[in-house]
Amino acid sequence: MDKAKTVCWSCGAVNAFPLAAGGKRVVCGRCKFPLPPPGEVLEPRDEAGLETLLGNRSLPVLVDFYSKTCAPCLLMHPILERLAGRRRGELLVVRVDVERHPALASSFKVQAVPTFVVLSRGYEVARTAGASSESDFSLWAAGAAR
Numbered sequence: 001m002d003k004a005k006t007v008c009w010s011c012g013a014v015n016a017f018p019l020a021a022g023g024k025r026v027v028c029g030r031c032k033f034p035l036p037p038p039g040e041v042l043e044p045r046d047e048a049g050l051e052t053l054l055g056n057r058s059l060p061v062l063v064d065f066y067s068k069t070c071a072p073c074l075l076m077h078p079i080l081e082r083l084a085g086r087r088r089g090e091l092l093v094v095r096v097d098v099e100r101h102p103a104l105a106s107s108f109k110v111q112a113v114p115t116f117v118v119l120s121r122g123y124e125v126a127r128t129a130g131a132s133s134e135s136d137f138s139l140w141a142a143g144a145a146r
């Protein structure tokens with residue numbers, strides 16, 4: 001059975017998620033928290049979940065700092081969703097609403113939305129701001145998160 005790596009946002013453990021689960025609930029092998037299906041854009045509601053994902057040392061993370069009232073941000077959402085699907089099991093795509101999480105946004109010195117930050121083993125390795133075309137964005141992401 002095909003599996004893809006995903007990170008539990010409750011405890012940070014890496015899990016092999018069976019892709020044939022067909023919408024069934026899959027829980028973390030360590031803490032039994034329901035796992036997010038690989039290939040989806042992740043948006044934990046609580047700060048602890050976000051910090052667990054952003055600090056994980058197993059998979060690179062692309063963070064989308066956005067605001068609901070920003071048109072270029074909304075334009076980028078489907079591009080991010082397709083990227084998350086294409087790179088499932090290799091890259092986590094995490095969305096952070098800067099109005100809900102101002103402290104997190106300021107700890108990353110986010111000054112404009114959308115801002116995209118790539119983290120590897122918890123450290124920032126690349127950043128870009130503003131909307132771009134899907135091909136430009138995919139190229140940037142491919143170079144930034146290997």
Ligand SMILES: [Zn+2]
Pocket residue numbers: 008009010011012013028029030031032033
């Ligand atoms: Zn867990």
